[in-house]
Amino acid sequence: MNARLRSSLLAPVLAVVVAAGLCAIVLLLSGANPASALGAMIGQVGEGQVAVDIVNSTAIYMLAALAAAIGFHMNLLNIGIEGQYRVGALVAAIVGGAIVLPPVLHWLVILLVAAIAGAAWATLPAILKVTRGVHEVLSTIMMNAIAFGLAAFLIRRDQFGILIGNNVSTEPIAESGQVPGIDLGSRGTIFGLVFLAVVAAGVYGVVMNRTRFGFELKASGLSPTAAAAGGVNAKKMIVVSLLVSGAVAGLVGMPEILGRDHAYTLNFASGYGFAGIGIALLGRNHPVGIAFGSLLWAFLEKAKGALDNEGVPREIATIMQGSIVLSVVVAYEIVKRMDLAAEQRRVGRATGTAVEPEAVK
Amino acid sequence: MSMVDVQPSAAGMTMTPPPRKRVLPGWAIFAIGVVAVVGVLATTSYLTGQPALTSTSTMQNTITLGLPILLCGLGGIWAERSGMINIGLEGMMILGTWGAAFGGYHWGPWVAVLSGMIFGAVGGALHAVATVTFGVNHIVSGVAINLLGAGVAKYLSTLIFAPISDNPRDSPPIEQFDTYSAPGLSDWLGDLEREQRVVISDIAGLLRGLVTGVSPTLIIGILLVILTYVVLWRTRFGLRLRSCGENPKAAESLGVNVYFYKYVAVIASGALAGIGGAALVLGSSPSIYQEGQTANRGFIGLAAMIFGNWRPGGTLAGAGLFGYADGLRLSATPEAVHALLYAAVISAGLLVIWQLFRRKWTTAALAAVGAVGVYALYFATDELPQEFLPYMPHIITLIVLALAAQRLRPPAADGVPYRRGEGD
Numbered sequence: 001m002n003a004r005l006r007s008s009l010l011a012p013v014l015a016v017v018v019a020a021g022l023c024a025i026v027l028l029l030s031g032a033n034p035a036s037a038l039g040a041m042i043g044q045v046g047e048g049q050v051a052v053d054i055v056n057s058t059a060i061y062m063l064a065a066l067a068a069a070i071g072f073h074m075n076l077l078n079i080g081i082e083g084q085y086r087v088g089a090l091v092a093a094i095v096g097g098a099i100v101l102p103p104v105l106h107w108l109v110i111l112l113v114a115a116i117a118g119a120a121w122a123t124l125p126a127i128l129k130v131t132r133g134v135h136e137v138l139s140t141i142m143m144n145a146i147a148f149g150l151a152a153f154l155i156r157r158d159q160f161g162i163l164i165g166n167n168v169s170t171e172p173i174a175e176s177g178q179v180p181g182i183d184l185g186s187r188g189t190i191f192g193l194v195f196l197a198v199v200a201a202g203v204y205g206v207v208m209n210r211t212r213f214g215f216e217l218k219a220s221g222l223s224p225t226a227a228a229a230g231g232v233n234a235k236k237m238i239v240v241s242l243l244v245s246g247a248v249a250g251l252v253g254m255p256e257i258l259g260r261d262h263a264y265t266l267n268f269a270s271g272y273g274f275a276g277i278g279i280a281l282l283g284r285n286h287p288v289g290i291a292f293g294s295l296l297w298a299f300l301e302k303a304k305g306a307l308d309n310e311g312v313p314r315e316i317a318t319i320m321q322g323s324i325v326l327s328v329v330v331a332y333e334i335v336k337r338m339d340l341a342a343e344q345r346r347v348g349r350a351t352g353t354a355v356e357p358e359a360v361k
Numbered sequence: 362m363s364m365v366d367v368q369p370s371a372a373g374m375t376m377t378p379p380p381r382k383r384v385l386p387g388w389a390i391f392a393i394g395v396v397a398v399v400g401v402l403a404t405t406s407y408l409t410g411q412p413a414l415t416s417t418s419t420m421q422n423t424i425t426l427g428l429p430i431l432l433c434g435l436g437g438i439w440a441e442r443s444g445m446i447n448i449g450l451e452g453m454m455i456l457g458t459w460g461a462a463f464g465g466y467h468w469g470p471w472v473a474v475l476s477g478m479i480f481g482a483v484g485g486a487l488h489a490v491a492t493v494t495f496g497v498n499h500i501v502s503g504v505a506i507n508l509l510g511a512g513v514a515k516y517l518s519t520l521i522f523a524p525i526s527d528n529p530r531d532s533p534p535i536e537q538f539d540t541y542s543a544p545g546l547s548d549w550l551g552d553l554e555r556e557q558r559v560v561i562s563d564i565a566g567l568l569r570g571l572v573t574g575v576s577p578t579l580i581i582g583i584l585l586v587i588l589t590y591v592v593l594w595r596t597r598f599g600l601r602l603r604s605c606g607e608n609p610k611a612a613e614s615l616g617v618n619v620y621f622y623k624y625v626a627v628i629a630s631g632a633l634a635g636i637g638g639a640a641l642v643l644g645s646s647p648s649i650y651q652e653g654q655t656a657n658r659g660f661i662g663l664a665a666m667i668f669g670n671w672r673p674g675g676t677l678a679g680a681g682l683f684g685y686a687d688g689l690r691l692s693a694t695p696e697a698v699h700a701l702l703y704a705a706v707i708s709a710g711l712l713v714i715w716q717l718f719r720r721k722w723t724t725a726a727l728a729a730v731g732a733v734g735v736y737a738l739y740f741a742t743d744e745l746p747q748e749f750l751p752y753m754p755h756i757i758t759l760i761v762l763a764l765a766a767q768r769l770r771p772p773a774a775d776g777v778p779y780r781r782g783e784g785d
Contacts, residue, residue: 030520077500124759134762137448137500138667141660142762145755153748277504313519313529315512322509326487329497329505337496 011335012282012289015328016296022323023316032312044306045299049188056190057298059197060255062290064276066197066204067249069285071136073208074241075221076129080122080140081249082273083147088118088250089257090151090170093264094160096257097171106177107258111196111251118250119243121147126242130235136242144273155266169265179258191259200248205287217241249273275301278325284332297321391674401707403563409700413693415563417554420570422691425644427684428582429454429655432637433662434669434676435589436481436630441671442593443626444606445492446776448503451659452510453484453631457638459514462650463521465535465642473535474581474639481635482628484510489627493620496778507659515652522650532650537643543572578640585633590673602626606772609779619779634659657755664758670769682761686753695744698753702739706732 024034045051064081071078078084092114101109125139155161161168179192208214220227220237228234252272257264279297283289304317385393399415406414413419433450440447457477464476484506491502515529523529550572553565593599602622604612609619641658642650661683668682669675689698709732716725749756 026516077504079504128759128763132763138660138664138762139759141657142664142755142759145657146749146752146759149749149752153746156746156748274504274508278508281501281505313516313523315516315519318512319509319516320512322505322512325508326491326502326505329501330491330495333495333497 008284011331012284012293012328014331014335015282015324018327018331019320019324022327023320026316026319027312030312030316032310037307037310037312040306040310041299041303044303048186050302052184052188052190053302054295054298055194056255056259057302058291058294059191059194060252060272061275061279061294061297062197062201063248063252063255064272065279065283065290065294066200066276066287067245067252068276068280069204069283069290070217070241070245070248072280072285073214073217073221074237075224076238076242076245077137077277078122078140078242078245078249079137079273079277080125080143080246081252081276082270083140083144084118084121084246084249085252085272086147086151086268086270087121088114089253089268090154090264091117092250092254093170093173093257094154096173096177097263100174101176103176106174107179110173110177110258111254114250114254115247116250119247122242122246122249126239129242130238151264151268155264164263167265167267169261169263172263173258177258178262181259189259191255193255193259196251196255200251201287201291213240249276252276275321278321281325282328296324387672387674391678394678397711399564399567401704401711402567403560404707405700405704406563407559409703411693411697411700412557412562412566413697414689414700414704415566416692417551417566417569417573418692419685419689420567421574422688423681423684424570424579424688425576425684426687426691427680428578428644429637429641429658430662430665430683431582431677431680432585432640433634433659434665434680435585435673436485436633436637437663437666438589438593438669438671438673438676439626439633440485440630441666441775442603442606442772443623444609444772444774444777444779445489445623445627445630446499446503447485447488447627447630448500448660448663449484449488449506449510450503450630450634450662451655451657452503452507453481453488453634454638454641454655454659454662455507455510455514456484457481457635458642458650458654459517459532459638460635461639461642462532462535463517465639465648466525466533469536470538470577470643473643474578474636477635477639477642478632479635481638482632484635485628485631486624488631489624493623493627493779496780498778499776514650518650518652526649530652534647534649535642537648538576538578540574540576542574547573576643578643581636582640585636586673586677593673603772605779606774609774609777613781620781623779634662637662656751661754661758664762667769667771668761668765671771679761683754683757686757690750690753695747695750698750699739699742699744701753702735702745706736706739709735 027034027037045054064085067081067084068078092110095113096106096110099109100106121143122140125134125136125143128134128139129136153159155168155170157163157168160170162171164172181189181192183189208218216227216232217237219230220232220234224234227237253264253268256269261268275297279290279293282293282296283291300317300320304314307314307316402415406412433454436450436453437447457480460480461473461477465473487509488502488506491497491505492499518532519529522532526533547569550565550569554562554569556562591599593603601612601617602625604615604617605619605622605626612622613619637658638655641654642648645651645654662680665679665683666676668679669677686701689701709728712728713725713732716722716728
């Protein structure tokens with residue numbers, strides 16, 4: 001247990017240290033002091049609404065990362081979260097603005113619509129994958145691009161768009177469909193749907209570790225042949241996991257839409273999908289790991305504004321995120337090799353036969 | 362449980378079909394394809410009255426926009442022929458665009474190409490370190506490099522370009538290449554094109570686009586297609602490189618340094634993507650680096666490579682197709698793009714005849730249904746929604762992947778992790 005805990009904590013810590021080191025080098029090269037830059041970013045958390053923004057963003061990133069993690073368990077790389085959450089948010093906003101239902105029921109229906117729309121956008125890649133063997137990475141990337149076109153088309157004023165001020169948006173969702181948040185006055189408002197992310201992470205943890213579906217999913221991902229021999233229908237698992245991943249992805253836009261914007265607007269945020277993939281890798285598909293990864297990501301994203309005062313372009317936060325992902329995957333691989341070698345030494349000692357570290361598969 | 366444990370069989374871009382024998386040599390298939398495409402376009406242009414489909418400017422835009430896709434596709438060939446999936450082409454291309462703008466602003470267009478290449482190669486080297494040395498899953502590393510490439514370009518652009526161009530998202534314009542036109546030939550073809558004679562004017566328009574205002578980047582691109590073919594398929598070095606993509610353990614047993622070839626291939630792949638970025642910067646007007654300029658062209662390049670069955674000639678054809686879809690949008694009216702639906706109907710009709718000839722009844726029926734459906738869409742609408750036009754290449758990519766993916770043969774060990782001394 002101790003060794004397992006060590007190896008599962010070693011990799012992320014190693015990765016963050018390496019990434020921080022890389023960024024410190026970049027900061028030094030651009031003539032800034034890494035320590036004071038970090039200090040400024042931490043100081044920023046106490047300013048205005050930054051702390052609340054971080055909490056809200058953490059929830060959004062968690063949803064995106066959970067969507068990615070569901071695919072990862074099945075060895076599917078759902079790059080399409082970006083498009084799925086956009087389509088989910090757009091369709092949900094259109095439907096939510098068009099209907100009026102009693103409170104609670106109204107926003108539950110909107111959430112359901114978002115999940116269905118997200119899953120629908122993942123359907124074509126899933127079908128192409130199992131019937132035509134098209135790799136999901138390529139098909140979902142294309143679907144992402146097409147989602148942008150679809151969004152631009154549907155929000156046109158001769159379609160579903162209306163002009164509010166000088167911003168085009170969908171019909172606003174009535175108050176019954178809005179999810180109340182926790183008002184902290186000048187500190188901002190925590191979205192009510194932050195709890196959706198917590199619930200989703202909990203459900204994800206239970207489903208993956210305590211149900212037959214989760215077992216079959218993980219088994220298919222770890223060894224497709226063994227799972228097939230055990231009676232798991234691989235094609236069905238691919239379709240189901242991509243659709244579930246798409247459904248969770250459909251929810252990613254919901255905290256912002258139901259908690260703040262109350263409509264899909266032209267400046268709807270983008271980039272959560274790719275962040276989700278990075279965070280899922282960072283958190284090693286574990287719900288707690290994903291929560292911490294999301295927190296780190298949200299901190300970098302929301303506190304980066306402080307860097308401008310230090311004379312550093314805030315875009316360095318993106319470099320930091322990219323290098324964290326790259327270092328984390330490299331670190332996992334190194335730790336895995338170390339564990340393997342340790343295991344071989346242990347087996348060698350136990351059986352009394354000297355095993356060459358490299359020769360065993 | 363982590364992504365680095367991906368099973369080899371699932372990691373390739375497509376499922377592996379049984380090997381098929383080629384009936385015709387590659388160049389003949391290529392020639393027949395070109396004739397068929399020109400025929401369909403000429404017919405469509407005649408029947409719908411849209412000369413823009415085959416005009417000189419459409420062809421020129423096809424070249425300008427197809428070149429970056431072609432170069433990324435070639436990069437994909439280098440990497441995947443050595444068994445390395447390179448999803449990071451997009452990020453390497455972004456690095457290339459920044460490098461090209463930086464080098465070009467200070468030292469002119471030739472240095473732009475060179476520095477774009479170097480920046481792309483750095484991205485490739487990073488991918489090689491992660492995947493070859495550390496055995497990270499190729500796609501995961503590629504995704505990370507895409508994030509990193511975009512971040513680095515943004516950061517450097519804010520740091521270096523913003524003070525000069527007053528805009529953190531753009532670079533200042535850089536000097537363009539002088540362009541060359543074939544004297545005499547270009548004017549003669551122009552006269553032919555203006556006469557609006559069926560087929561002849563169409564061919565003249567397309568040819569004129571090829572010989573008028575030719576930029577050195579086009580020549581570089583064509584040379585790189587030839588170079589890729591010669592190096593990978595006609596030299597000992599290329600044979601060894603491809604053997605690493607087919608069966609690295611067998612290659613290792615013959616004394617091939619697999620790590621070395623994989624490193625060379627992935628770095629070359631990044632360099633090609635970087636040149637693609639430079640071609641993108643030099644081809645846009647004004648020639649600047651812009652944030653988000655690559656617009657998934659790295660991924661479309663990969664699709665062009667798959668369309669081309671991991672071979673240079675086929676990739677050239679694929680890049681031409683995607684470049685055309687992208688270029689027509691710039692040079693033509695929405696009605697002309699709408700006429701492409703008509704071209705799709707004709708193509709589907711030809712497919713029906715071909716499938717009937719081969720006695721593949723189900724495919725023929727499916728193609729016929731598709732043809733009728735697209736014709737209904739053509740008949741019911743006057744133009745395609747403007748918002749979808751930029752995404753034509755993406756839609757075509759999906760269709761091409763859906764139709765072609767099963768008939769192709771990727772390198773046998775594409776995406777399979779390899780570690781020295783781990784053979785059975």
